[in-house]
Amino acid sequence: MLLLQHLSQIISISKTLEGEINSIAKEINVSKNTILVNHKERCRNLFFIQKGLVRGYYYDEGKEITNWFAQQEEFATSFYSFITNEPSPETIEALEDCQLIQISHADLQDLYKKFPETERIGRIITENYYIKLEERFLNIQFRSAKERYQNLLSKNPSLLQRASLGQIATYLGITQETLSRIRAEL
Amino acid sequence: MLLLQHLSQIISISKTLEGEINSIAKEINVSKNTILVNHKERCRNLFFIQKGLVRGYYYDEGKEITNWFAQQEEFATSFYSFITNEPSPETIEALEDCQLIQISHADLQDLYKKFPETERIGRIITENYYIKLEERFLNIQFRSAKERYQNLLSKNPSLLQRASLGQIATYLGITQETLSRIRAEL
DNA sequence: GGTGATTTTTGACAAATGTCAAAAAGCGAA
DNA sequence: TTCGCTTTTTGACATTTGTCAAAAATCACC
Structure with a gap:
């Protein structure tokens, strides 16, 4: 299992x-466009992506704003909701047919208790996600x-083939029209 | 000690x-304008603020851009550098006379080993900082x-008295002139 | 392969924010 | 109190990005 390897x-x-x-860890397969979290x-679930592409998005003034993409060997969840147990501000959908591993919040807490060394894993993974978010914030x-x-293009070129321009534009914090113009002039 | 309470x-x-x-935990007092991290x-240190105000800032095209403020009962460090052991991209300075608790990275790692339950503390603190950063990102x-x-004003009004407008403006991601104009029109 | 829906591009214009320079205000030390 | 330094404000203008609408391109499905 890829998760164990990871x-x-x-x-x-x-x-x-x-x-x-x-x-x-429950292995699940979901098809493209499946909503994982509304x-x-x-x-209440953490997803690990064995295969496929997932995105989280917000609604802002009726429009979908992509908050993140997650792909193979990454975790996906509504972090805020998972941690605080508040309703999720974001929707999570599969952008491709996905093979996922689902772990419930309750099971994870049990795991932390039974195997305290897993707290370490949790801490380190969270630290790394923090650093990634900070980098994106500065960006x-x-x-x-x-x-x-250009940064996205160099770091994650395949994303451009796998997600729509509109999804990518809002991920970059710009409108689709602006992104289209940027692409045209390069 | 406030840290233990926390x-x-x-x-x-x-x-x-x-x-x-x-x-x-080494208790240290530093005076205003002291550079904690260059x-x-x-x-290689984590600081817990018992009293005072600290900020982290970047240089971008020669200008100081505030990345964060930290005050009483908060941690301050160059998170990226502390975790990765790479040179810090940010400078950390005391904006007021501060009473701090300093913990070195090595000591913290030893603590994690000797007292595995502290991994849990580390994880939970990191999770909470992640959520705060995410909120700021969306903001x-x-x-x-x-x-x-206005959001800052309502959540942290005292900061306006304690940091300069220039520092606050760059923290908000705008120029000092724009912030000045925003204030004028309210 | 055609067709209707969806996605992407283009155009004209508007709004928000930035830049540079200078004036005004505030502040600390002699 | 005054002088010099720093911070804040203001003005004129430039730049970036957004908005709305429509055209063009692409895609999915029959």
């Missing part, structure tokens, strides 16, 4: 722990629309 | 753990300069 890069996973993880609904604050697009 | 809100702290924390230098992406200012 986690074992952080700490070594004992056979018992491996068994426990296997027992709480806006205003509590998000949006300091860089022009064009620079952000 | 941590005990997350998990209960045993007497042994308390002793250990006391032994690695840009391009590795940041800057969705809200106008004026809304961001």
Whole structure:
């Protein structure tokens, strides 16, 4: 399982722990356009993406604004809702047919209790996600629309083929028209 | 010690753990304008603010851009540098005379090893900081300069008295002139 | 392969914010 | 109190990006 491989890069996973993880990790396949978490609904699951592409988006003045994309070997959840148990401000949808691993919040808390060494995994993963978010924050604050697009293009070129321009534009914090113009002039 | 109080809100702290924390937590007093971490230098310390105000800032085209403010009962560090051990992209300075608790990265790692339950504290604190950063990210992406200012004003009015307008403006992602105009029209 | 829906591009114009320069206000030290 | 330095405000103008509408291109499905 890709998830176990991924986690074992952080700490070594004992056979018992491996068994426990296997027992709480539910492998699910969802088809393109499936809504994994609905806006205003509590998000009690963490998803690990074994294959496919998922995005989280907000509604702002009736329009969908992409908050993040997650692909193979990344986690996806409404972080805010998962942690606080408040309704999710964002909707999560599969942009492609996906093979996911689903872990419930309750099972994860049990895992933390039973295997305290997994707290370490949780901490390190959260730290890394924090750093990624910080980088994105700085990007949006300091860089022009064009620079952000070029940055995305160099770091994640395949995304441009897999998501629509409108989805990518709002992810970059610009309108679709602006993105279209940026592309035209390059 | 305020730090212990703060941590005990997350998990209960045993007497042994308390002793250990006391032994690695160095209380320091720094005066206004002290640079705690220099840009391009590795940041190997975590600071907990018992009293005072600290800010982290970047240089962008020669100008200082405030990345964050931290005050009483908050942690301050160059998160990126602390976690990755790379040189810090940001400078950290005390904006007021401060009473801080300093914990080194090495000591913290030892603490995590000796007292695995502290991993939980680390995870939860990181999660909360993640949520705060996400909120700020959405704020800057969705809200106008004026809304961001009003938001800050309502959530943290004292900051306006304690930091300069220039520092606050760049924190809000706008220029000082724009902030000045926003204030004038209210 | 054709057709209706969806996505992307283009145009004209508007709004928000930035830049540069200078004036005004505030503040600390002698 | 005054002088010099720093911070804040104001003015004129430029730039970036957004908005709304329509045309063009692309895609999915029959």
